[in-house]
Amino acid sequence: MKVIWRELSTVLTEDEVLDKGFSRAKKSAEKVDDPVKVFRVRKQLTRMVQTSSDVMSQYLEDTEKSWPSLDRMPTFDKAMVDACVGCDDYRHHLSMLGWGAKQMRKIAKQNVAKITRSARLEVMHDARKEAYGRLSSIMSRVGNSLEWLHQSRQTLRRLPEIDQANPTIVVCGAPNVGKSAFISSLSSGKMEVNHYPFTTKQLHVGHFEHRRLQHQMVDTPGLLDRPMDNRNAIELQAIAAIQHIGSLCIFLMDITEDCGTSLEEQHNLLDEVKELLPDIDIMIVVSKADLMEPRPENWDEVTHLEKEWDGEGEPMIPVLLDEEGCVTISSIEDVGVTALRLEIVRRCKENMSTDPLLLPEGWHRRD
Template sequence: MEDQIDFRRMPVIHPYKKILDKAYSAASEASTTVSAQNKLLEIRIKELKRVETANEIICDYLNKIVERTPHVNLMPQYYTEIVSLAIDKEQFKKSLGAVRWAAEKSKELSTTYKKKLKGAQARDLGRIRSEYYGRQSSVLHQIRRDFTFLEDCRARLKNLPKFKEMKTVVIAGFPNVGKSSMLKTLTGAEPNIQPYPFTTKHVRVGYIEKYVQLVDTPGLLDRSLNKRNVIELQAVLALQYLSDMILFVFDASETCGYTMVEQMSLYKEMKREFDVPFAVCFNKCDLVSGDELDKYYNKVGTNRYQVSALKNEGFSKLRDFLLADALPSKKKFYQ
């Protein structure tokens, strides 16, 4: 699964002339190691060695691109959505197919010209090998734009965040409501910080034991979605394909700078936009009276919890709830 989404495994894709220069230089060097008592045999073996070496380097490189490039048809839906924002997926598939074609064509050329070299007269050996070089160069020249396109894709996609295949809970709520503190308290560890595509923001990822993946989204799910540009909005909405659940955090004390009315409005907007189950956590409950909290506590459904991240109170029930059905995810993110 991880290999299907890790664009960092893609090799750097060089301009085609650089690939050819490396292959032909190595071929010339390899031919210097050949010696034979018969001069004609030595020349023939040298030219065969050049063709074999050049083909080996070129085919190895092309096959490495194909094998180590994630295939967009096999990606989980979350990554499919994100990749679609960054690149032309259809062109990506066509360019990868062009590299695959070039690898197969290069192998065919090598086979053809080695047969020619084995049956040729001495005066024709150099010409046949040069002809092979010319046709091999032509093959890579034909896909030069595909090389350029794939390298641009690699640069755009190499820093996609990596998520594990397990139950995933995305944390939402206004800034300063205590999301980061809650993540550390629930997981008992410092989170892994990763860039989030098409925004200037980062996500924080942590784990409850080895069963639940928690994703904190500072700067993402912390304000009204109508304040986003189109690309950023699509990137944020893609989180629903990652989420098995959204944990919305309220600051019951309002010390975050947002009133409970404003927080409730954001909660309702998230509920409308994200087609996933919600759980609600009221943080900083130690700073408010029960009567104040009850006005909102009874408006958010049954999966609701009162905690104090500062005092580390009330988390055992929330943690048990999140772990309760933490089997391998069967939702559309992994289909």
């Protein structure tokens, strides 16, 4: 189940729901036509009570159902909800809407019965007033939950939409090592930028397709690019959420130190990332190969093979290697990027859990 937070609809306030219910009830009563006054008033008041209750309770129920259920939510999204607004509050305020809807239907049933059983106009009007008062009282109790959902909606709508059914590559490294350029060079489309609601940081998401399977690349500036001591509790919780989506983690390093971070600090950060993401396969990639002196030994070979590849199949293009034998790329000159993408696809395929219910790859082909 992929959660699309941007589709959360606007949540009305307490007063707006009351106005909606009572105005609809008034219009419904105006349509009643009966020559006998007692019967006409009884029908009008019955409609007013029933319609106002139906409109408001239906709105509360629809709002509750339109929000994703925590029980059916992917682990990553659930962890992000907990980091942003809190799972307990999320569950409580949604359940308040369901409670309010049930109470309103009970109130309508009780007061409609009072109106229909009486032949006295003042008793009918008193029953209608009582119903309106009780409905307003229920709405005042639900009002805080509506306000909470309204505020939370603004926060949750900015959460990234990540499909856990597809491979996800988490890209990390020190600031200015070329993470954004790396993701842009691999992505087939424009890179999305999503703001973390609980920090001033951003989440960069890029995509590329390989044999009709979309791969997601996630850059987390501000989360996985500095020591643990500089992170607050909410950011640590966000990092915990990332553990649930990563099929592979790519740690970019800049051995030229042009990024402003020393090699020692980058290695210390790598050690911390390994501790933070213990269950994710980590692949170290050295960026800015075009600045290396001398250039990688297999630079010309990789450049030639990448240009020759027509995009079909999975050729064994060797990855670009530096003097130390580490995988390296040049995002600026677009060398080693294609080879690395193929290696990423292979690593993700190895790390993905096999679903026994999945049909074999290529089952639909007839060639």
